[in-house]
Amino acid sequence: MNRIRRSYLVLLCTALALLSIGPVKGIASAKQGPLVSVDWLSRHMKDRNLVILDVRTFPKYEKSHIPGAVKAFGPWERMNDKFVGFMMPKTSELENMLRKYGINNKSFVVCYDAGLTSSDTAKSARAVWTLQVLGHNKVAILDGGFEAWGQAEKPVTSEPTVPWPGNFKAHVDRSKVATLDEVRKVIGSRKVFLVDNRLPEYYFGHEKKSEVKRFGRLPGSILLPVSFVTTGGQEFSPAIMRPVKELQQMALGVGLPKDRSVRIITYSDHGTQAALGYFVLHNILGYKNVSVYDGSIIEAAANPKVRMERYSWSYGSYGGR
Amino acid sequence: MRYMMQSRWIRQAALFIFLVVLAVPAISAGKAPPLVSTQWLEDHLQDQNLLILDVRADSNYNFAHIPGAVGLAYKNWETPRDTGCLLIAPEADLTSRLQGLGLNNDMHVVVYAHGNTASDASKAAAVFWILQAMGHENVSMLNGGFTKWTFEGRVVDNKKPAPSAGNFMAKRDPSKIATFDDVKDAILNGDAVFVDARSSVQYFGHEKRADVGCYGHIPYAFTLPGDFMTNAGINRAPATIKDKKTLAKMVKxxxxxxxHNTKIIVYCNTAQLAGLDYLVLHNILGYKHVKVYDGSMLEYCKVKGDLPVIRFTWAHGR
Structure with a gap:
């Protein structure tokens, strides 16, 4: 009897303790994310283990940033040794960088960007993807970025944050990175879905970036422009992620299956937009087997052995009856 | 042997010249090519039977235009209505204005606008369509527009011609203009396909024009952005129409x-960009039954009732 009463008491105390620190000064939860709201961040800014990464450019950071945020421009991508394509830097280099940002293996990392357009969000997504490749899954993007923070009139500062160095150790997960060799093997495969995250005019081959050698796309890819996934720029909206329901509708609407176990490889011009494609498909919609083709079109188009196609929608199946 | 080859060569050359001679009068006989080049136009500036039509804004026309051109700005061709829609100007208005500009029924019209962007080119293309839809088939568009003309250093002036009144009578040709009822029938009965000439971003329903009431596209529409029809923006090229081979490849x-007997209804937001797809499909690639939905999305969203609008997919609706 006594024992039961005592265990009740313990339970009660624990519950009370949890309640008192929980929402206000709780330890940032690993289950939070993949998106956090301005409201959530403003309530959890002081949380132990929370690291806020500002992935905007240095001048923007120096002018004003979220209090406590670390200047984290990167480099998240580096020109590769053949000078075609921007690739994820070496693991050791990234480990050092992330430690300087104050990241430990226990840290919950929230990334934010300018938050005006989907291209901004893609910069955060690239950081999130990099961390996940390094085996760190306690990451989130601040929905709407710095623009949403500013529009909500939350406090900002120009005082740089000097973080206490972290001891982050990477456990690399290569399954989240696709190489040119792998991509070449799956072109034409009906089992693997190649997803082009650029704008329709690039996919169609009407336009291309000047640094990209050839027009068009990888044969058979599906078109899911990540500029469509946020409402950035519409009626002065920050780049807020569309509701899950709409993203789901889009994924099916562009030709992805409902089956969450299919193999998906995303790509764009440089691999930044592709990271946002990855983020939406993997972190938000729950497709389990998604990787980013890091070299992306800039690498593929420079290699004459890679076939590309142009002037059509995929298999001519878009539109019509 | 050599003599024979020569004679065969001569015979082929003669045949070629004969065909060319045959082809030239065809232009004045009512089979105008959809596009004329700036060089062709300069060579024909003095033609009595040619009406050069500038559809840029009045201020542009007054400042400088191609010598001999008359001006009727695009805003006079598609006019706003009480319903909030933009539709082809009434027959009587077009008749009186075009007669005033000296348009005769047997004249060959060459229409041009600015030529920096696909949107510029679409103004000329939309007027091209309206003239055909008003019964004047004998019309061409100046490829590359005023931009290409001036890039090439050709002469311009600001003199306003004073033509004697023409005898053109505007008469709507229902085989070239789709009304909402045509659109509704096509959706319900499936006897025509739709072609959406807006950007793919609007087709997909990620964005829309502010005054258009709904996101997405008409069911069963293909996305063929008018922007893709021109070379505008590629290495600073003016908005010339892409070559026929490329256009055919894209449409396939x-x-x-x-x-080519497929019934096609082209639309956009206000029937301006649709002009480009119309010109390409009907006059360059030879689809015989192409209509432009005059009301386009601006009207469709207002009056569609229970008819669907499809969003967030590239595949066909429902």
Whole structure:
């Protein structure tokens, strides 16, 4: 009897303790994310283990940033040794960088960007993807970025944050990175879905970036422009992620299956937009087997052995009856 | 042997010249090519039977235009109505204005606008369509527009011609203009395919024009952005129309039926960009039954009732 009463008491105390620190000064939860709201961040800014990464450019950071945020421009991508394509830097280099940002293996990392357009969000997504490749899954993007923070009139500062160095150790997960060799093997495969995250005019081959050698796309890819996934720029909206329901509708609407176990490889011009494609498909919609083709079109188009196609929608199946 | 080859060569050359001679009068006889080059136009500036039509804003026309050109700005061709829609100007208005500019029924019209962007070119293309839809088939568009003309250093002036009144009578040709009822029938009965000339971003329903009431596209529409029809923006090129081979490849690539008897309804937001797709499909690639939905999305969203609008997919609706 006594024992039961005592265990009740313990339970009660624990519950009370949890309640008192929980929402206000709780330890940032690993289950939070993949998106956090301005409201959530403003309530959890002081949380132990929370690291806020500002992935905007240095001048923007120096002018004003979220209090406590670390200047984290990167480099998240580096020109590769053949000078075609921007690739994820070496693991050791990234480990050092992330430690300087104050990241430990226990840290919950929230990334934010300018938050005006989907291209901004893609910069955060690239950081999130990099961390996940390094085996760190306690990451989130601040929905709407710095623009949403500013529009909500939350406090900002120009005082740089000097973080206490972290001891982050990477456990690399290569399954989240696709190489040119792998991509070449799956072109034409009906089992693997190649997803082009650029704008329709690039996919169609009407336009291309000047640094990209050839027009068009990888044969058979599906078109899911990540500029469509946020409402950035519409009626002065920050780049807020569309509701899950709409993203789901889009994924099916562009030709992805409902089956969450299919193999998906995303790509764009440089691999930044592709990271946002990855983020939406993997972190938000729950497709389990998604990787980013890091070299992306800039690498593929420079290699004459890679076939590309142009002037059509995929298999001519878009539109019509 | 050598003599024989020569004679065969001569015979082929003669045949070629004969065909060319045959082809030239065809232009004045009512079979105008859809596009004329700036060089062709300069060579024909003095033609009595040619009406050069500038559809840029009045201020542009007054400042400088191609010598001999008359001006009727685009805003006079598609006019706002009480319903909030933009529709082809009434027959009587077009008749009186074009007669005032000296348009005769047997004249060959060459229409031009600015030529920096696909949107510029679409103004000329939309007027091209309206003239054909008003019964004047004998019309061409100046490829590359005023931009290409001036890039090439050709002469311009600011003199206003004073033509004697023409005898043109505007008469709507229902085989070239789709009304909402035509659109509704096509959706419900499936006897026509739709082609959406807006950007793919609007087709997909990620964005829309502010005054258009709904996101997405008409069911069963193919996306063929008018922007893709021109070379504008590629290495600073003016908005010339892409070559026929490329256009044919694109139209095949989007999956449009290859049968040229297919009934097609082209639309956009206000029937301006649709002009480009009309010109390409009907006059360059030879689809015989192409209509432009005059009301386009601006009207469709206002009056569609229970008819669907499809969003967030590239595949066909429902």
């Amino acid at each position: 690539g989007i999956g449009l039926p290859r049968n």
